[in-house]
Amino acid sequence: MDNKSSLFRQEAIDSRLNRSLGSVSINIPLSYRIISVVLVVFILIIIIFLFFAKTSEKIVVRGYLDTEHGITSVYSDSRGIITQSMIEEGERITKNSTLFVIARAGQEKTREFLENLNQRRKNLKNEYQIKKKYCQSLSKLYKKHYVSLTLLQNTKAELLEIRNRIKSVDLELIQFKQNQYQLIKSPINGVVTNILYKEGQSIDPSKALLQILPDNAKLIARLYIPAQNIGFLKKGDSVAIKYDAYPSQRFGIYKALVKEINLTVLTDDKEDKPINVGQPYYKIKAELDKYYVNVYGEKTNLSHGMTLTAVFSGDKRKMWQWILDPIFSYYGKVS
Numbered sequence: 102m103d104n105k106s107s108l109f110r111q112e113a114i115d116s117r118l119n120r121s122l123g124s125v126s127i128n129i130p131l132s133y134r135i136i137s138v139v140l141v142v143f144i145l146i147i148i149i150f151l152f153f154a155k156t157s158e159k160i161v162v163r164g165y166l167d168t169e170h171g172i173t174s175v176y177s178d179s180r181g182i183i184t185q186s187m188i189e190e191g192e193r194i195t196k197n198s199t200l201f202v203i204a205r206a207g208q209e210k211t212r213e214f215l216e217n218l219n220q221r222r223k224n225l226k227n228e229y230q231i232k233k234k235y236c237q238s239l240s241k242l243y244k245k246h247y248v249s250l251t252l253l254q255n256t257k258a259e260l261l262e263i264r265n266r267i268k269s270v271d272l273e274l275i276q277f278k279q280n281q282y283q284l285i286k287s288p289i290n291g292v293v294t295n296i297l298y299k300e301g302q303s304i305d306p307s308k309a310l311l312q313i314l315p316d317n318a319k320l321i322a323r324l325y326i327p328a329q330n331i332g333f334l335k336k337g338d339s340v341a342i343k344y345d346a347y348p349s350q351r352f353g354i355y356k357a358l359v360k361e362i363n364l365t366v367l368t369d370d371k372e373d374k375p376i377n378v379g380q381p382y383y384k385i386k387a388e389l390d391k392y393y394v395n396v397y398g399e400k401t402n403l404s405h406g407m408t409l410t411a412v413f414s415g416d417k418r419k420m421w422q423w424i425l426d427p428i429f430s431y432y433g434k435v436s
Contacts, residue, residue: 158414159412159413159414160326160330160334160412160413160414161410161411161412161413162324162325162326162327162330162410162411162412162413163324163325163376163378163408163409163410163411164322164323164324164325164376164385164387164408164409164410164411165322165323165374165375165376165406165407165408165409166320166321166322166323166403166404166405166406166407166409167320167321167322167323167405167406168314168315168318168319168320168321168405169318169319169320169321170315170318172294172312172313172314172315172318172405173288173289173291173312173313173314173315174309174311174312174313175200175285175287175288175309175310175311175312175313176306176307176308176309176310177201177203177283177285177304177306177310178283178306179203179205179206179283179306180205180206180303180304180305180306181203181204181205181206181283181303181304182203182204182206182301182302182303182304183201183202183203183298183299183300183301183302183304184202184203184204184282184300185201185202185300186200186201186296186298186299186300187199187200187201187202188200188201188293188296188311189293189296190293190294190295190296191292191293191294192292192293193291193292193293193316194287194290194291194292194293194313195287195290196287196288196289196290197286197287198286198287199284199285199286200285200286200287200293200310200311201284201285201298201310202282202283202284202285203282203283203284203285203304204281204282205280205281205282205283206303214277215274215277218270218273218274218277219274221270222267222270222271222274225263225266225267225270226267228263229260229263229264229267232256232259232260232263233260235256236253236256236257236260239252239253239256240253285310287313288313289313289315289316290315290316291313291314291315291316291318292313292314292316293311293312293313294311294312294313294314294405294406295309295311295312296310296311297309297310297311298310298311314405318405320389320392320403320405321360321386321387321388321389322340322342322357322386322387322388322389322409322411323374323384323385323386323387324340324384324385324386324387324411325374325376325378325382325383325384325385326382326383326385326413327378327380327381327382328366328380328381328382328383330413331362331383334359334362334385334413335359335362336359336360336361336362337358337359338358338359338413338414339356339357339358339414340356340357340358340359340387340411340412340413341354341355341356341411341412342354342355342356342357342387342389342409342410342411343355343409343410343411343412344394344403344407344408344409345407345408345409345410346407346408347394347396347401352394352395352396353394353395355389355390355391355394356390356391357387357388357389357390357411358387358388358390359385359386359387360386360387360388361385361386362383362385362386363383363384363385363386364383365383365384366381366382366383367381367382367383367384368380368381368382372384375406375408376408387411389403
């Protein structure tokens with residue numbers, strides 16, 4: 102066995118073995134190569150985008166439409182009951198138009214007072230008639246020299262006094278009737294809105310009877326921005342407006358410009374408004390770009406009191422700065 106093996110050199114045997122095994126070749130499909138190139142390009146694009154693209158923080162706040170100089174509220178100066186309402190919601194009225202007729206409170210006392218006045222007047226009228234007949238009789242007797250001139254003059258003076266007392270009672274009756282009912286009149290020209298009382302209801306002088314939207318009132322957006330978001334906001338900033346009554350998906354987004362920033366921090370309990378912020382806020386006035394909404398091709402005017410959502414664009418920075426900002430903040434660095 103050993104003799105046979107020695108017939109061949111070891112180099113020949115090794116060469117024979119290597120020839121039978123051959124060389125290893127890895128064949129990568131073309132599709133894999135394309136995918137790899139695409140991934141590399143995609144990653145490069147993302148890196149370039151992060152380094153050069155800029156974006157801004159979006160601040161979403163709530164608000165509503167108001168008139169530039171507010172809306173006029175109408176009050177009564179005393180308690181009472183509305184006996185007659187002269188207006189309807191949305192009606193256009195002129196200055197000094199009668200809005201309500203109000204019967205003042207305390208009707209039992211006023212009825213008793215009225216009865217006393219009428220009784221006094223009746224008694225005075227009877228006394229006047231009696232005194233008048235007596236005076237006429239004295240005049241006839243005076244002509245016949247049966248009575249003195251002094252008596253006649255005194256009687257006429259008493260008659261005049263009774264007449265003046267009747268006039269005084271008449272004046273009291275007029276004043277009483279004027280005070281018994283109160284006429285609520287409009288202080289301005291405008292449109293009636295938000296009627297809070299109806300006929301037959303008792304009124305509270307501390308609460309408004311109704312509100313009047315002034316004629317030619319310019320609508321503005323009153324916005325309420327949380328205190329922590331006020332930092333980078335300034336006059337002239339653009340605002341995107343979305344009206345709750347007209348979904349932006351169908352009726353679009355509208356523009357406004359910041360015109361005034363009230364730098365007094367307010368809370369919900371400090372101001373009467375149709376929305377609730379739920380945290381300390383600053384009040385902002387924004388001027389509308391358009392006073393209407395395009396509704397299926399037609400211009401529909403906006404109305405006072407409409408609620409809305411406003412979107413502010415905050416600080417504009419590069420994408421990588423936004424991503425790394427938490428890290429920079431943690432280590433106390435300025436990005």
